[in-house]
Amino acid sequence: MTEAMEYDVIVLGAGPVGENAAERTKAAGLSTAVVESELVGGECSYWACMPSKALLRPVLARADARRLPGLRQAVAGPLDTAAVLARRDSFTSHWKDDGQVAWLDSVDLPLYRGHGRLDGPRRVIVTGGDGQEQVLTARQAVVVATGSRAVLPDLPGLAGVRPWTSREATSAQTVPDRLAVVGGGVVAVEMATAWQALGSRVVLLVRGGALLERMEPFAGELVSRSLTEAGVDVRMHTSVTSVSRPRGAGPLALTLDSGENIDADEVLFATGRAPRTDSLGMETVGGHDGDWLTVDDDCRVEGSDWLYAVGDVNHRALLTHQGKYQARIAAAAIAARAAGEDIDRAPWSPYTATADRVAVPQVVFTDPEAASVGLTLAEAEAAGHRVRAVDYDIASVAGASLHGDDYRGRARMIVDEDRQILRGATFVGPGVAELLHSATIAVAGEVPISRLWHAVPSYPTISEVWLRLLEEYRG
Ligand SMILES: Cc1cc2nc3c(=O)[nH]c(=O)nc-3n(C[C@H](O)[C@H](O)[C@H](O)COP(=O)(O)OP(=O)(O)OC[C@H]3O[C@@H](n4cnc5c(N)ncnc54)[C@H](O)[C@@H]3O)c2cc1C
Numbered sequence: 001m002t003e004a005m006e007y008d009v010i011v012l013g014a015g016p017v018g019e020n021a022a023e024r025t026k027a028a029g030l031s032t033a034v035v036e037s038e039l040v041g042g043e044c045s046y047w048a049c050m051p052s053k054a055l056l057r058p059v060l061a062r063a064d065a066r067r068l069p070g071l072r073q074a075v076a077g078p079l080d081t082a083a084v085l086a087r088r089d090s091f092t093s094h095w096k097d098d099g100q101v102a103w104l105d106s107v108d109l110p111l112y113r114g115h116g117r118l119d120g121p122r123r124v125i126v127t128g129g130d131g132q133e134q135v136l137t138a139r140q141a142v143v144v145a146t147g148s149r150a151v152l153p154d155l156p157g158l159a160g161v162r163p164w165t166s167r168e169a170t171s172a173q174t175v176p177d178r179l180a181v182v183g184g185g186v187v188a189v190e191m192a193t194a195w196q197a198l199g200s201r202v203v204l205l206v207r208g209g210a211l212l213e214r215m216e217p218f219a220g221e222l223v224s225r226s227l228t229e230a231g232v233d234v235r236m237h238t239s240v241t242s243v244s245r246p247r248g249a250g251p252l253a254l255t256l257d258s259g260e261n262i263d264a265d266e267v268l269f270a271t272g273r274a275p276r277t278d279s280l281g282m283e284t285v286g287g288h289d290g291d292w293l294t295v296d297d298d299c300r301v302e303g304s305d306w307l308y309a310v311g312d313v314n315h316r317a318l319l320t321h322q323g324k325y326q327a328r329i330a331a332a333a334i335a336a337r338a339a340g341e342d343i344d345r346a347p348w349s350p351y352t353a354t355a356d357r358v359a360v361p362q363v364v365f366t367d368p369e370a371a372s373v374g375l376t377l378a379e380a381e382a383a384g385h386r387v388r389a390v391d392y393d394i395a396s397v398a399g400a401s402l403h404g405d406d407y408r409g410r411a412r413m414i415v416d417e418d419r420q421i422l423r424g425a426t427f428v429g430p431g432v433a434e435l436l437h438s439a440t441i442a443v444a445g446e447v448p449i450s451r452l453w454h455a456v457p458s459y460p461t462i463s464e465v466w467l468r469l470l471e472e473y474r475g
């Protein structure tokens with residue numbers, strides 16, 4: 001054990017959220033150290049957002065091109081798989097973090113490589129790859145940003161068959177002939193879209209009766225329809241009961257709850273996430289390892305005045321942009337407290353995470369894209385708001401018909417009838433991803449409907465769906 005090092009702030013985990021928290025506390029004048037056990041940049045950079053979107057971008061661009069006579073013929077052939085995978089590899093910097101480490105250096109943030117764990121209040125032990133331990137102590141705060149990992153169900157035979165999780169699905173170097181995907185959430189539909197287009201025959205095994213169950217029902221319906229048209233075998237109400245690789249290596253045999261057996265070359269389990277809080281030393285500070293870390297709205301772990309948790313690990317919104325928002329909030333609170341200032345705990349203050357409860361935007365990069373922010377109709381009603389859902393067929397907007405022939409898409413806004421503001425909005429259709437931020441501003445800004453009426457969208461863009469929705473609402 002070497003001599004303890006002291007900093008104002010210690011950040012555990014250098015994913016996008018930990019990096020952001022460290023950058024903000026450092027910028028506020030607090031000495032800050034970062035601890036990372038794998039690659040600086042985290043899951044998002046190497047096995048999640050970036051590689052998955054790099055795989056999907058050519059798929060969606062080709063789908064858009066195929067909707068345009070005059071261009072369709074030029075993109076009739078298959079994707080150049082090797083080129084798509086090579087571009088994906090460059091987005092992950094070939095799973096090397098030199099660039100991110102150089103950035104830490106450039107902003108003067110010391111990096112401790114190794115597994116970090118708490119060892120009582122404001123004290124962290126980092127165990128390096130060589131087993132050496134380094135003690136770090138924090139004058140002000142420890143920020144846990146250790147993220148999440150894929151969970152696998154407890155299925156007979158699963159451990160022995162080396163199933164794909166999101167890590168393999170985003171980093172594989174070859175295209176399996178037959179890919180079984182288990183799950184109906186975001187990872188499942190995005191990866192089914194990508195690998196089907198890259199040449200796999202994909203079967204999507206969905207336990208429930210719908211895809212993308214956290215969005216408005218029409219999102220899952222439209223995505224399911226287009227996955228089927230792309231050749232994916234989408235099977236609802238289907239569970240896997242066992243998996244094996246009968247010959248040790250080679251094809252897999254999956255048994256379904258119907259009794260049917262299907263063969264696949266790989267199986268992806270896209271069945272949700274678990275917190276990376278194992279061996280974190282939470283017992284030494286009154287918590288439990290393995291749990292999500294429940295936080296207050298200033299991102300402090302409940303009951304603590306020095307331990308913060310931001311990003312996936314607090315389970316408020318498992319999205320990079322929302323975690324980085326929390327990092328900004330937590331860093332502001334840490335800096336203000338370090339300066340002895342009282343902090344404003346009201347919603348929407350610089351020290352209160354609010355948007356990650358009421359205005360979480362998410363884009364699912366399928367064809368069609370599914371984009372939503374705020375509450376769905378069902379969520380708004382369950383929360384007791386008096387709301388009205390206003391729907392519109394996006395295909396009827398001039399900009400959409402120009403975007404591509406046979407455009408298919410739908411929009412919904414959820415109007416709070418008492419406050420005359422939007423509680424949520426959902427757009428599904430090609431090219432809607434970039435539309436979402438307008439809705440995020442409307443929901444987070446609580447812009448009155450009467451003022452939205454004056455926010456005139458450009459002609460002829462897909463944004464004109466806003467005008468149509470407002471016309472529908474006002475009759
Ligand atoms: C396939 C896939 C696609 C996704 N696509 C998107 C998308 O398009 N948009 C989006 O917003 N979100 C997306 N997400 C979600 C996004 O990846 C996460 O929300 C995001 O990575 C969370 O960031 P984080 O910094 O909290 O955690 P992570 O990115 O998981 O980083 C945590 C870091 O902490 C390190 N760590 C863990 N434990 C310790 C320890 N004890 N000591 C030291 N270091 C430790 C880890 O090695 C890791 O580097 C996707 C997720 C998946 C799985």
Ligand SMILES: NC(=O)c1ccc[n+]([C@@H]2O[C@H](COP(=O)([O-])OP(=O)(O)OC[C@H]3O[C@@H](n4cnc5c(N)ncnc54)[C@H](O)[C@@H]3O)[C@@H](O)[C@H]2O)c1
Pocket residue numbers: 153154182183184185186187188190206207208239270271272273317318319362363364365
């Ligand atoms: N574009 C994006 O924003 C994006 C992309 C990918 C992932 N993400 C984030 O990553 C998180 C994780 O995504 P995910 O798709 O892994 O999780 P998820 O929670 O969105 O979906 C999990 C799916 O697996 C099913 N499931 C769970 N246990 C199962 C079991 N034992 N057998 C069969 N099915 C089972 C669920 O019913 C659900 O359909 C999401 O919350 C999302 O926020 C975001």
